[in-house]
Amino acid sequence: MPVEADARTLADLEPEVERLLARHLRQTKEWHPHALVPWSRGQDFAPDYEWSPEEANLTPEARSALFVNVLTEENLPYYFRDSERLFGREGAWGEWVRRWTAEEGRHGRVIYDYLSVTRALDPVALERARMAQVQCGQVPQPPSLLEGLAYVTLQELATRIAHFNTGRHIDDPAGKAIMRRVAFDENLHFLFYRDVMSAAVEIDPSSAVVAIANQVKSFAMPGVGITDFDAHSRIIAEAGIYDLAIHHDQILQPVVLRDWNLPGLTELSSIAEVARDGLMKMIDRIGRVGQRLAERYAEARESLRRNAALVR
Secondary structure, eight states: OOHHHHHHHHHHHHHHHHHHHHHHHHHOOOOOHHHHSOGGGOOOOOTTOOOOGGGSOOOHHHHHHHHHHHHHHHTHHHHHHHHHHHHOSSHHHHHHHHHHHHHHHHHHHHHHHHHHHHTOSOHHHHHHHHHHHHHHOOOOOOSSHHHHHHHHHHHHHHHHHHHHHHHHTOOOHHHHHHHHHHHHHHHHHHHHHHHHHHHHHHHOHHHHHHHHHHHHHHOOOSOTTOTTHHHHHHHHHHTTSSOHHHHIIIIIIIIIIIISOGGGOOSOOHHHHHHHHHHHHHHHHHHHHHHHHHHHHHHHHHHHHHHHHHHO
């Protein structure tokens, strides 16, 4: 989409952004990272300290999820850069970008502090990975406003689901509370973007459909550049924290098909009709593949559970 078209769409959507920002500020709740971190469990690290997994009562899948989650949040400077590039610095759009950035800044901070205090992850490996991740500066860069809105809608919901499901794999009440608190914020961010994109679908359905189709086709969870990202992603998927079935059942179907009502849109351009047809087939294919993988992961988890019971 040309820059001029983006500018027109930004202006057209400005009243809705202003309304949704006001709604967001009414719904959000003030909270403080320091109040959620269990500081009394902390202790100094000796100069010759070497971390061991036995120090934290966490499963490997919980550790992988926390590792990916916190490093994704730590990449905030680059997400801010791209949000400002897409949405601008002025008016309600700029106010939203700055508010969103301020809220997201708490997420990486509270998770990182929790991991350090509880020694849930190797602090040396974590800090080295954080340095590598932030230095590489890689984030998805949607090419237009509408593709950006489509992407952040899917991404915020995916992040909310991943954070919440990570909390379900943590027995520690403090860790569970932190992940739920962060997931609550992410859900409000998702609702904002979903509803802005809904307004965009009403204003220019053909362009919106093409943008949504492009982003569904290329969507990937944030994490490009994270150390051992592919290995951690596989562990996260196998544990059912975030996998293709979840992506289909909890994101694509409820948001793309129901909330944005892509199957019911009328008077689309020929290009948009082709994009929608391909998107519908793609979503169906993702659902089938995701279900097969989910069944395979569930069988593997059940086999591990039975083997563990036999050992005991």
